[in-house]
Amino acid sequence: MTRPLLLLTRPAEEMATTMAAASAAGFEAVAAPLLQIEPLEWTVPPGWPDAILFTSARAPGLAARRAPVLLDIPAYAVGQRTAAAAVSAGFRLAGEGLGDGSAILAAMARDGRREILHLAGADTAPLDIADAVRLVRVPVYAARLVSALPPAAVNALSGELFATLLFSARTARHFRALAEAAGVEPQGQRIVCFSAAVAEAAGGGWGGIGIAAVPTLDAALAAAQALWQGSGHGR
Structure with missing residues (x-):
């Protein structure tokens, strides 16, 4: 079974541990740090x-x-x-x-x-x-805040990406702006948010939204798993 692909938006200094956790939870991942x-x-x-x-x-x-x-x-x-x-x-x-x-x-x-x-x-x-x-x-x-999404992230958003993990209200707003600037429409994308406040900052119109039960990486990945199952995959 194909592993779902996540876009991870944490800073580069935190990306290795985040990608390892995503892999352990059953996901492939693309790095797209939104903060330096x-x-x-x-x-x-x-x-x-x-x-x-x-x-x-x-x-x-x-x-x-x-x-x-x-x-x-x-x-x-x-x-x-x-x-x-x-x-x-x-x-x-x-x-x-x-x-x-x-x-x-x-x-x-x-x-x-x-x-x-x-x-x-x-x-x-x-x-x-x-x-x-x-x-x-x-x-x-x-x-x-970074000025643009990396090419690998834009390619993923235009291709086989399952969802993007968003960790703060500030980066959620910025991700939406960068994605739209790259020609990516929210309705074709799913997001998984660290909290309800992050989801609110991301705005409406997304193709699917998952929200972590508590603001931890494990909970965010669990929300991503639930979103994957709920979309008719992983059965």
Whole structure:
């Protein structure tokens, strides 16, 4: 039986593990990174935080290399992948949540954290901050949008592609714009989204949409499998 073909849109630095996971889930894959990750120059702000917040798995490694003095400060992370990255980088994980940054920030406030350092990307969405909390956000990397889809991706979109995996609202909007610029119409394409918010950002008119039950790669691939089965394949 032919393995369905997925277009994977994560940055190049994360593509090897994403492609390996897709293969293990029964898919072939084409790489089409929509973001280029660029480390930024930054310094630890004045004062000393009660805790560190990570909302992206890209941030802990960059933070540890730039400011190892922060490794002993309790760290909180959004999602299993970000938590694993924080532990791997040497941070002392104090909390993990599967919600968004605002949800775990509220949990940090309940833990008595008042001075919080948020190490994140330059385009991180704003968070809801409790009155008792002072949050200082420091960008440690920038994620630059690519200007065009690679030729292999355009060929796949025009050929035997089953679906495209989209991991953020920002890249979902950009993927649609790049695909349409390349002459690819949404109604002929399926997408699998990391969350309902990502699906909303991608807009309507797609030929099929799958949404991960929770925002993890495994769940996204499970949604892709369900979409494949539901389209009359794999039986």
